Amino acid sequence: MATAKTKQKILKTFLKLLETHPYDEVSLPLLAEEAKVKLSDMRSAYASKLKLVAAFYEQIDTSVLEERDEDMGDQPARDRLFDVLMTRIDTLAECKETVRALRAAAQKDPALALDFNAIEVRSQKWMLIAAGIDVSGVKATVVSQGLSIAFGRVLDVWLDEADEGMPRTMAKLDKELDKGTSFMKRLKGVESAAKRMRSFLKKAAQGRNHRRRRGDETDDDSADFADEAPAGA
Incomplete structure (x- = not known):
């Protein structure tokens, strides 16, 4: 496990290399070599650039x-x-x-x-x-x-x-x-417009649910009336 000191040394070396090298040329093996750390420590400290x-x-x-x-x-x-x-x-x-x-x-x-x-x-x-x-x-x-x-x-x-x-x-x-x-x-x-729209849609949905419940109650009542009607009426 890389110590905090080793991690700091690797990071410092990385930043230093970027001052004189393009990013894609700073490989992890080069970084390990310049920082004078083992590749295993490199892997433990930073798994990628x-x-x-x-x-x-x-x-x-x-x-x-x-x-x-x-x-x-x-x-x-x-x-x-x-x-x-x-x-x-x-x-x-x-x-x-x-x-x-x-x-x-x-x-x-x-x-x-x-x-x-x-x-x-x-x-x-x-x-x-x-x-x-x-x-x-x-x-x-x-x-x-x-x-x-x-x-x-x-x-x-x-x-x-x-x-x-x-x-x-x-x-x-x-x-x-x-x-x-x-x-x-x-x-x-x-955001304000979205909140108003959400409020409108919520109220509209509540209104639909209320009307649906009213409709269900009416349907139930109609069925009851049909059951009570004389045969052949």
């Missing part, structure tokens, strides 16, 4: 959650989310070339992009939680998916921006969150 990517995202998530600004609690939800996502970008700064390699790999391989997307959506759910935005169920998945796509667009700008002040990145994030705010309003409208 996708597990390593998930561990990387989890590491970033944890850092953002630890660094979130508690004083933002009384600010509008949009501002809180902006702050959380900028904290995420700041945290990613040390791994910029790794992020570039992962983005490039996803663009080349649609199947891999779907795998990465699932990991990203899970991370963005935590970013919403960090921002104090309460969503759950199907809505949480829809919103997290939208946020994942938006954040990916922001990352593309960030990867090409040399200015440490990140004016273009912040402007892009502002724009994407504006789109997201509009989307959330539409989503709320759809």
Whole structure:
């Protein structure tokens, strides 16, 4: 069983290799060799490269959650989310070339992009939680998916921006969150319409059941009357 120290060493080596190698060239045997661990330890620690990517995202998530600004609690939800996502970008700064390699790999391989997307959506759910935005169920998945796509667009700008002040990145994030705010309003409208429709259908179904029961009672009474009628009437 790989120790926590061994797992951390493997992950660190993986991220380092991605700074100079394309994702598809970083094989597990190469990683084990560079990290100076046995393949058995490699297997015990991370069964696939996708597990390593998930561990990387989890590491970033944890850092953002630890660094979130508690004083933002009384600010509008949009501002809180902006702050959380900028904290995420700041945290990613040390791994910029790794992020570039992962983005490039996803663009080349649609199947891999779907795998990465699932990991990203899970991370963005935590970013919403960090921002104090309460969503759950199907809505949480829809919103997290939208946020994942938006954040990916922001990352593309960030990867090409040399200015440490990140004016273009912040402007892009502002724009994407504006789109997201509009989307959330539409989503709320759809939810309200869906609730009204469900209420209407429920009432309609109750009305049908009530009429059916009334009809059954009438049929029973008619049968009774028929039984009581004189023969040949």
